[in-house]
Amino acid sequence: MHIDDDTKEIIVSFVTEGFERLDDAEARLGELGAGDNEAVFSSVFGLFHSVKGSAGFLNFENVKSLTHDAEALLEVFLKEKVEAGPESIDTLLETVDLLRAMIEEISREYHDRRFAEPVQRQTAKIRDLVSALRGSPGKISKPPVITPNEIITCDMAERFLTETMELLDQAESLVLEMESRSWNPEKINSVFRAVHTVKGNAGFFGCADLEDLCMDLENLLHQARSGNTPRGDAFITQVLGRLDGIRSRAAETRVGGGGGPGNKAVPYRPLGKILVDMGAVDEAEVEKALEQQEKPLGELLVEAGAAQPDDVSRALEFQKTMASGAGADAEAVRRKNVRVDTAKLDRLFDLVGELITAEAMIINSPDLAGLKLDAFRKSYAALNKITRELQETAMMIRMIPLEGIFSKMNRLVRDLSRKSGKGVDFLVSGADTEMDKNIIEQISDPLVHIIRNAIDHGLESAAERTAAGKSEKGRLRLEARYEGSEIWISLEDDGRGLDRNRILAKASAQGLLQGDGADLEDPEVWRFIFRPGFSTAETVSDISGRGVGMDVVSKNLEKIRGRVDIKSEPGRGSQFILKIPLTMAIIEAITVRVGDNLYSIPQGDIVEFFRVAPDQIVLTGKDEEVVNLRGNLIPLVRLFEVFGLKPKARNVEEGILIVTASDGRKACLMVDEVVGSHQIVIKSLSEYLGEVTGLSGCTIMGDGSVSFIIDTAGLMSLRLE
Amino acid sequence: MNILVVDDSVTMRKIVVLALGNKVSVIEAENGKAALEITSREQVDLMILDINMPELNGLDFLKEFGKTPKAGKVPIIMLSTHTEKEIQDQAMSLGARAFLTKPFQKPELQALVTGLTGQSL
Amino acid sequence: MSDALIHDMHDLIAEDENEDTQADKYLFFKIGKESYGIGIKYIIEIIELQKIAEVPDMPRYVKGVINLRGKVIPNIDLRLRFGMEEREYDDRTCIVVTEIDGVSIGFIVDTVEEVMEITQDNIEEAPPFQTRSGEEKYISGMGKVGEQVKILLDVEKLVQDERLKK
Incomplete structure (x- = not known):
């Protein structure tokens, strides 16, 4: 099949947009039961609707027919006020999965023809469900x-x-x-x-x-x-x-615009005017006819040959429907959010960067050398203050605290705990950790799924817990913190832990595993639960066990270049740690100079800094230098050596030592001087350079110069192992 | 001739732009609110308007646009998946001149544009 | 290199945004005595030399990164890339900023010369010779302009390095 470039471009955009809409729809469906179901259905309806519109044009018949039927199902909930049971929600989620599979196919093959059969099955299922729901005596009430x-x-x-x-x-x-x-x-x-x-x-x-x-x-x-x-x-x-x-x-x-009789919202439009607007007659003809009006205007115009009978009857029809049309159901009011295109934010970001560079060029201009510039300097200081503030604000716009998403989880835990009948103590910390808004959107789903998984499968029932000598209530701890160049969001439960044997058995049954897996390390075994369709739930509850879900965790995290680590101990509980790179995040950092280069060290990694006397340096048996700091021996790392630079300070007493701690290890980093403490935006180093050991990225300083961000943990393992 | 295409789906906008061909200049807006802003400062000769959009939907846009000095001077073609007569009638009563349902055929849109502006595409 | 010259270059580059006509245009710059050309379509802009922050653990020719209006761009010193002798940068030294497969990379060159059109039929395959410095690996062809023969570089080969592949 030949496809021209224009169509290809449209299909690419359809695919991107389609994935976004499906992710949204799935996320919204995940909110069901946690609040306003109707709002969820109506927004999911909108998402399907939009996919349907484009699919229709592109002749993706299967996508079109599936979205169409899914809309019909949603309409049952929206218009007829029938309660959506777990079966309906499952069906909707399956529909999302199927649509996603089709769009994936479209992204490769540019058509969805191979899906005729599964779509037929799914639409049949939806139709059965719709008739079953219609038959049920669901609540039907007129909306206020x-x-x-x-x-x-x-x-x-x-x-x-x-x-x-x-x-x-x-x-x-x-x-x-x-x-x-x-x-x-x-x-x-x-x-x-x-x-x-x-x-x-x-x-x-x-x-x-x-x-x-x-x-x-x-x-x-x-x-x-x-x-x-x-x-x-x-x-x-x-x-x-x-x-x-x-x-x-x-x-x-x-x-509503009112409705029913007595509604004055729609002005009556004279037939003549409608005909003129339609272009069926011209105004002069109407005036002429009106002057001698004895019969209905329409007839007169037809008689005079000024209008076609068809036009007149269409105009009459229009006049009638216009009057009744105003009584139609008005759009339900939707909540308003400010949406800003992130491309615009990025542009703003870059512009502020350019502004600061340009400003630095002005103040450092050689033309100003030797001039007495008191008033100029004063104005410059004022300008500089504003640009600094502008820069900070621009940085902040994209950053929001995790608070919002954490409080959603609060509600989720509460509802799940009620539904499952398991008591849960939910502890949250680090809600003030700030992250790029786009990233937060991506971690919402994974968090929901991990929490569901923990409550459904991780935590035991009260009886089981008591028997195991644990507190009756399960404990769930959600925590966020900066960890080196990453943000770690961890969810820890004190439940039964993951069951290695059961996971292996299931993996083997699903053909994901060759052999018995006895040689696999625990982390490799745990990874199976993120495979699509993998679920070891023995009982299928209405909240999880559908087998869709945990794969969203790894999929979403991949999108933001994050990863998830699992620790689990039988009988003691499990911990899921989402590790998300800080790219685009802002951190507090101390910026230092080594030779001609600037380096920024995350504030959180720094314990203290000091100058050292030569007699504090001790040589170990392996000829490695350690610093004796109040009786603690801490390895010395001369940054200029690690990074191969020409420093100002070669001797340890000339430089400044910064004590850093990460992963429970300490090191003394030696630098030439401390430049200051700044909030920095983390940028990744160029793709061309790949990963550089010891550096987690870079940032652009106020004067336009580049400072490298030190990956404290990476640097220590480079140096100390 | 400037044509304003208002749709929250970038795919849909691309489809419309393609159908309009390259004899016209197209301005795109992703919702009614953005469209209002554009109509207030740009010369627009025709609008193609979706209904379901965030921020300000097509029908509300018609209401708001009806209050502006340019009301009635810019022909508006509705382009929506809504097949319900009530919605179509409501749009027409709010000042739209034509209603086209998605998916549309290229010639349909072109004929409407030509018919409403007197310019061929 | 004077500001005026940089502006001229930009005018030449911006002259026609059309891809078809750009296809045959090359920017020529000098390294030592030799002049080399790269396709205009790769070039984003030409800037004066600026402060380069050195990145550790890189091949010698990767000089470090610069901040170009908020974008962090790595720079390759072509002299060192060709294995030639290092030379102090001066006011004629330029950075030619390119974009290759969506990645921005700057090339540091001795000086920028001119933009010239060389049609495909005037380009011949590079003869199988070996230079002392080894730049023949990066040559995509030889362009004939009147009596002159100019070396055209293969930008994509220039940025490939086994050591940088992760």
Whole structure:
């Protein structure tokens, strides 16, 4: 089959966009049960819809027919208010997988023809499901509608709904905080205020049911405030449940153009005007006909030969539908987020870099040499302050703390713990660790899957735990921290640990393994659980065990050049560590000079720095130098030797020693001088250079010069092993 | 002739641009909000508008655009997968001049563009 | 190299963005007494020499990296790449910034000369000779311009190095 370049380009864009949309859809489906299901369905609907649109044009019939049927299934949930059970969610996730497989094929073969059969099977399944769901007596209720009037504009109503969602989010995170920390009357007051505001607004906008729901919750909170309700776990669950109720009601609420009789929103358009607009007659003809109007205008125009009968009947039809059309369901209000194209952010980044370089060129311009420049220097200082701030802000824009994603996990753990009936103590630390927004998006799915896996399979039931002499409640610890040139996000459970034999048996059954695997190291065995379709769950619960999931972990991490390490001990628990390179991240670093080069050392790796007296240097038996620092012997690493530079300071007492620690090992790095402490943006060294031992990347300093970032751990193993 | 193509899918925009050929200059916008901004500062002779978009969807765009001084002066072709009559009618009542459903045929779009602007592609 | 000359070069390069007409154009620069050409389509820009930060553990000809408006670009000293003797940089030394398969790389050359068009039928295969310095490995052909014969370099071979492959 010949495909021209234009079409190829479009297909490439279809593939990229298709993967993005499917990843989004899958992520959203993962949120089901953790909040607003309707919003999830409607956004997934939108994603399928968009894929369908392009697929139709490109003649990807299988993609088109599958997305079409998937939309139909979603419509059952959205329009008919039928509850989505686990079966439906599985079906949707399978659909996403199948679509992904098709798009992968399209990226290679430029067609999806080989998928006719699986698609047929899947669409049949979807259709069966749809009819089964339709047959069920699902909840059918009319969604509430806010009708704009003289006082309430559409805009106001939409703002109200957005604000409501924000207030509810706020309230929810306060409630969750109360749970994890302790009871706090100020917090409950804040929750009360948020709910109260929603209630007040709901009254104003005529949403009586929303108002009632808020009132219920207010009462509950009020009782708790006055100490009449037990304030334990059950109470929190109750509050969260009510918040969900309010949220889903608010999400259903639509801003309507009114509808039904008496609606004045659509002005009546005279037939003559419509015909003129259609280009079927010209204005003069209409005027002429109107002047002598006795019969309906349409007939007159046809009689006068000025219009074709067909045109007139089409215009009449249009006039009619226009009047009724305004009563159609208005779009549900969606939450608004600011979306910025990352390409624009990157451009901003580069521009700020250029600005700083240009500024440095001005101030260092030889033309200025020898001039008395007091006023100039003062203005320059002001300019410089602004550019610095601009640089910092530009850096920060892309960085967001992990807090948002961590608090989502909080909710997830809570829900999973309820569903599985396993008590979980969830400890979170390092939520203030900042990461590039794009990277955070990529780790959300992996985290969800790892947490699900830990609760479903890792943690034992209370009875099993007690029998094993463990606390009844399982413990789950989520932690983020900077580790050298990486960010480590670790999830640790104290459950039963991974079962080596079972994993090997399953791997062998799936044909992933030759032999019995006895010679494989543990880490190699653990890697099997990231294979697509691999799941060792004995019982299939509604939350995991589908066999789709853990492979997302490794797939997403690969995208951001991260990796995942697993440690596991039978009976003691498992630890999953997502190791994500810091590229694009910002760290605090100390910048030093060695010879003509600058090097930046991550602040977190630095213990202290000092000048040394010659008698503090001791030679070991192997003729290696160590520094005696208050009785501790620390190996000395002269950076100029490691990096092959001509230093200013050759003798140890002339330089500065920096004590670094990483992986529990210490070293003294000798440098010429310390330049300062900066926040730096980490850039990777050129692809051309590959990996350079001892360096994790580089950064561009304020004056435009390049500073290399030292990979402390790498440097130590280079030098000390 | 400047044609503004508004669609959140870059694939769809590419498809439309290809169908329009190279006799026209095309401005692209990824949602209604961006489109409003563009119409406020650029000369636009025709718009091709999707409905389902983030930020500001096609129908809301029509409402907002209807309030601007250029309302009614720029013919708008809706291009959407929506086949529901109510939505099509709503778009028409909000000022759209034609409704084309995805997937469309190239000649259909070209005929509409020519018909609404009087210029051949 | 004077600013004016750099501007001229840029004008020459920017003259026609069209790929077809660029295909036959070459930028010529000097290393020692010899002049070499590389295809214009690879060239992003020509800049004056600037401060190069040395990267450890690299072949001798990889001089280090520069910051070009926020982009970190490695630089190859062509003199050293050809195994010629090192020479102090001066005000005529230039960096020719190229992009090859999406990777930006700068080439440090003694001086930049001119942009010239050499059509395909005026290019002959390089004769199988060996130079003392060994640059023949990187020659893609010999271009005839009137009576002159110019050496055309194969940029992709220039950046390939077994040692840098990971």
